[in-house]
Amino acid sequence: MKLSIIRNLKKNPHPSKGMLELIQAGPEQGVDVVAVDGSNQDISAIVRECEDVAMWRSGPTKTDLKKRNELANALREKGVFLIDEIALLNPAIADKQYQYDLIKEHTTIPTIPSWVFQSKQELEQSIHEKKLSFPLIQKPRDGARGEDIFLIKNLDEITTPNHDFSSLMFQPFIKNSGDFRVLCIGDAVVGMMKRIGQNGSHLNNVSQGGSTELVENPDLRESLTKLAQEVAAVSKLDIFGLDILPSDVDGKLYFLEVNNLPQWQGFQQTTGIEVAKEIIAFVKRVAL
Numbered sequence: 001m002k003l004s005i006i007r008n009l010k011k012n013p014h015p016s017k018g019m020l021e022l023i024q025a026g027p028e029q030g031v032d033v034v035a036v037d038g039s040n041q042d043i044s045a046i047v048r049e050c051e052d053v054a055m056w057r058s059g060p061t062k063t064d065l066k067k068r069n070e071l072a073n074a075l076r077e078k079g080v081f082l083i084d085e086i087a088l089l090n091p092a093i094a095d096k097q098y099q100y101d102l103i104k105e106h107t108t109i110p111t112i113p114s115w116v117f118q119s120k121q122e123l124e125q126s127i128h129e130k131k132l133s134f135p136l137i138q139k140p141r142d143g144a145r146g147e148d149i150f151l152i153k154n155l156d157e158i159t160t161p162n163h164d165f166s167s168l169m170f171q172p173f174i175k176n177s178g179d180f181r182v183l184c185i186g187d188a189v190v191g192m193m194k195r196i197g198q199n200g201s202h203l204n205n206v207s208q209g210g211s212t213e214l215v216e217n218p219d220l221r222e223s224l225t226k227l228a229q230e231v232a233a234v235s236k237l238d239i240f241g242l243d244i245l246p247s248d249v250d251g252k253l254y255f256l257e258v259n260n261l262p263q264w265q266g267f268q269q270t271t272g273i274e275v276a277k278e279i280i281a282f283v284k285r286v287a288l
Contacts, residue, residue: 002032003283004050004080008058009037017265021276029280043067047074053283055083055239057261062091081286086236087260093235096141097169099258106234109227109255112245114171116141120160123170127155135173137202142167144259151202175248179204179256180215182228182242183267183275186282189225191271212270223253231258239279241267 003026005019015023015035026033036049038059046059054075060067068088075082082088092098097116104111115132117123126132138159139149151173152158161167178196182189192215195204204210215221228242241262245254264275 001030001284001287002034002051002053003280004034004036004054006036006038006046006050006054006056006059008039009035010039011058018263018276022279025274025276025280028277029284031280031283033280043070043074046071047078047080050075050078050080052287053081053083055283056085056088059088065091083238083283083286084260093237093258094142094260096139096143096257099235100255102234103231103255107230107255109230110252111255112171112174114169116166116169119165120158123158124155132170132172137171137173139169139171140167141169144261145263146203149203173202174245174254176204176245177248178210179246180224180244180253181262181267182224182244183240183262183264183273184228184232184237184242185239185275185278186285187229187232189228190275190278191267191273192221192224193267193270195266212266214270227253227255231255238282 003022005022007019019035023033034049036046036054038046038057040046060071068091072082072085072088087093097114100111100114103109113132115123115126117126127134134153136152137149138152140147140161143149150157150159152170178194180192180194182192184190193212194215195210195212197204197210215224224244227244231242232240235258237258237260239260239262241259241264243256243259245256246252247254267273268275
């Protein structure tokens, strides 16, 4: 059996830690894991290298929807099961604002109010009109690993990007003592952990120096599992990390974001779950 991981080898020629773990875990369960260059302009060349199961990670640009659809259709016609097909067909699934709108409209999960503005002047106007107030969280709509997320306490602290201002989103800061990461593979919740930011930091991400601990409370585990199942149903992602923020003010569990390219090293160290082996087991199930 073969698992082809479609990724942009021109942009990222070296395998990630997760990719290396999949390559090592695959043969133990009879699965050959290979990388396929998704940046190849010849769709047929990509498809020729794929058999049994493929995992979408990167390739045709987000704006080239025609080529993305051609790739998905060609894989389908060949009988290849494509993991995270929705991320190929609908690149907006990685957009944080899109995620908030999706979760708010189609689930019962509490969401944090969020705004996107076309300019800094438009944001300032909304603050003057008291539609939102400081402190605010400023984050990139396509960000990951807690990078470029700022706690904004006044107008002077707003960081204007070099590109379109509308690539940013703004949210009220919700006081918390950490957040939860729930890892889902297929229709199953594999595990969960709590991430706790360093003293004085507004970031709980492990990649930003946060610490972790197991989630052991059975009632909390049940609540987080139900939230993850709701997100899985509407997002249609096969492998994702769901981040949930518990408010210290009202006690609610708020949707934070979905990451369809989750790093799992910190999760693995905390939970003891060998994620690559879980993914390979999922590959074998969907290939049947």
